[in-house]
Amino acid sequence: MTSDRFDELLDRAIDAGAHGTADDALARANGDRREVEDLVELAQQLRADAARHSPAITPRLAENWAIVRAAVERAQLAEREAAAPAPERRPATPWWRRRVALASLSMPAGVAIALILAGSGGAAAATIAAVGPERTLSSVTEFSSAAVHRAADSLGSLPVVGGGHEDDSSAGGTPKPPTDGGAAATQPAEDAPGRAVAATVQPEDELTLEGDVSQAAGNTFTLTVDSGEQYKVNTDASTTGDAVSEGARVRVRGRLTGGRNLHADDVRVVAAAPVAPDATETPRVPGPPDRTPVPTPTPKGNGSDQTPGPPADHTPGPPADHTPGPPADHTPPGQAGGGGPPDGRGNGSGNGNGNGGGPKKP
Amino acid sequence: MLPKTDRHHRQEGDRPRGGDAAEAELVARLQALDEAAWEEAYQRHAGQVYRYIYFRLGDQHVAEDLAADVFVKALAGIKTYSWRGTPLLAWLYRIAHNVTADYRASAARRAAHSAADLGGDLPERTDILGELDERRDMLAAIRRLTSDQQQVILLRFYQGLSNAEVGAIIGKPEGAVKALQSRALKSLRRLLTHETVRRSA
Numbered sequence: 001m002t003s004d005r006f007d008e009l010l011d012r013a014i015d016a017g018a019h020g021t022a023d024d025a026l027a028r029a030n031g032d033r034r035e036v037e038d039l040v041e042l043a044q045q046l047r048a049d050a051a052r053h054s055p056a057i058t059p060r061l062a063e064n065w066a067i068v069r070a071a072v073e074r075a076q077l078a079e080r081e082a083a084a085p086a087p088e089r090r091p092a093t094p095w096w097r098r099r100v101a102l103a104s105l106s107m108p109a110g111v112a113i114a115l116i117l118a119g120s121g122g123a124a125a126a127t128i129a130a131v132g133p134e135r136t137l138s139s140v141t142e143f144s145s146a147a148v149h150r151a152a153d154s155l156g157s158l159p160v161v162g163g164g165h166e167d168d169s170s171a172g173g174t175p176k177p178p179t180d181g182g183a184a185a186t187q188p189a190e191d192a193p194g195r196a197v198a199a200t201v202q203p204e205d206e207l208t209l210e211g212d213v214s215q216a217a218g219n220t221f222t223l224t225v226d227s228g229e230q231y232k233v234n235t236d237a238s239t240t241g242d243a244v245s246e247g248a249r250v251r252v253r254g255r256l257t258g259g260r261n262l263h264a265d266d267v268r269v270v271a272a273a274p275v276a277p278d279a280t281e282t283p284r285v286p287g288p289p290d291r292t293p294v295p296t297p298t299p300k301g302n303g304s305d306q307t308p309g310p311p312a313d314h315t316p317g318p319p320a321d322h323t324p325g326p327p328a329d330h331t332p333p334g335q336a337g338g339g340g341p342p343d344g345r346g347n348g349s350g351n352g353n354g355n356g357g358g359p360k361k362p
Numbered sequence: 363m364l365p366k367t368d369r370h371h372r373q374e375g376d377r378p379r380g381g382d383a384a385e386a387e388l389v390a391r392l393q394a395l396d397e398a399a400w401e402e403a404y405q406r407h408a409g410q411v412y413r414y415i416y417f418r419l420g421d422q423h424v425a426e427d428l429a430a431d432v433f434v435k436a437l438a439g440i441k442t443y444s445w446r447g448t449p450l451l452a453w454l455y456r457i458a459h460n461v462t463a464d465y466r467a468s469a470a471r472r473a474a475h476s477a478a479d480l481g482g483d484l485p486e487r488t489d490i491l492g493e494l495d496e497r498r499d500m501l502a503a504i505r506r507l508t509s510d511q512q513q514v515i516l517l518r519f520y521q522g523l524s525n526a527e528v529g530a531i532i533g534k535p536e537g538a539v540k541a542l543q544s545r546a547l548k549s550l551r552r553l554l555t556h557e558t559v560r561r562s563a
Contacts, residue, residue, distance in 0.1 A: 001542075003541070004537070004541070006539075006544065007540040007541045007543070007544040008540060008546070010540075010543070010544050011525065011544075013542065014543075036549060039544070039547040039548065039551065042550060042551050043519060043547060045500075046500070046515065046519035046520070047519050049500055050417070050519060050520040054413060054520075055412065055413055055416045055422055055425070057409050057412070058422065058426055060423070060426045061408060061409070061412055061429060061430075062428045064408075064426060064427065064429065064430035065401065065404050065408075065430070067430045067434065068400060068404055068430055068433040068434060068437070069397060069400070069401070071433075071434045071437050072395060072397050072400050072437060073397070075395050075437055075438075076395045076397075080394060106419045114421050262424075
């Protein structure tokens, strides 16, 4: 009998023995009947033992349900916590994060300050690069000098008690027109002796030069100022003023275009060319450049001018500063600055900007 | 709480027909962590699990505690359990088998420590206690069988399960269960005979 057949026969005999009908199964066992009978009997003993000694259900087993129930509740709680969205808890900000936050706040301020500083520096550098240090310096110097001169002129134009300008005051401040006869007396300070050179620098690189015309050809001529410096003056259609002629004394307002080249915006003839050839050959002594501002037509009294003017002539006349001065005006530098001869025409103080310097470069 | 009727002698075919739907529903409720379902399962199967553990270990109090432990472990693994027609009790028996094996392993370690302390006194005392109850010979012989043979003997004759049910629990086909049953009975007969001869001597 094979092993499988024995196992099958034994199993059937055991089941039949449980119902008390194992004889049929044992009858099929043949040679193994004895062994099968023993095993079936053992199986019945096991069943009987289980029935006899089966442990009773104890109260403690029932009480252990509490253990299982607690486990179920824990599992339910864990499942609810897992299903519920995690509450947003704001973790306590550590100190280093607070410092980072502070740094992040100050960062934009720092960037803004850096930009401002960089912009200021850049602007300064660009200004210096565009203008150039020398140019900047001269511009500042010229501007300062012009301001001083204007202030001095304003001071000089104040009426002097006991002076010859009572008419001005009586006229209620009406400008006193210079007359031909009193032109010299009413000449402004810049035309005083020693102030022959009338080169004025305007604040914005604008020059006003006064000098003699030479080499006039077409729209160019050479302007020789009293200091001896020569400027090449160019005129064009935009230039206003008078026509120039060789030997005339003109006042040119314009801008330097490079070196000694001056583009004239306005040209005014101060004195026509002398008819007599001798007059043109009047020796001129170069003097210091005159930084006196361009005199306005406002007639001004001169503190040192004690000559009374015409009593009743209040008609405005041509500016006194257009009157050519006498040859004595071309006093060498150094003397003019300190005040010219007390001829009663120069103020000697306000215009004493001869300042002993040499020719002023534009 | 627990059913008063002792169902451990249930014979093959005693399982109520048409109970698969109810079993499936119970499993679904267990997986939903329904406390009432777990209470129902405990009332229905705790006694059988307890007896199985008791027959394997022979200690009533330990069996009571381990029976509850089986349900706690079942709770931990219920989410991964899929019901495919196999009775829930078969799954509980498998858990009980593992729990019992773990307990016996740990008990063996404890016994080794105790034997080291007590010297040669332990075997003597065991023999004395064994003589107090003949039934202990039967259980002692069963516990000397292999693990699979023990399960087959206990499930087939102490729990009253069919070969198919035993096969579902131990994960073997029915023919293998019959073969295990046959070898287990032969081994048990030999052990009991040897024990009887030793006692007679």
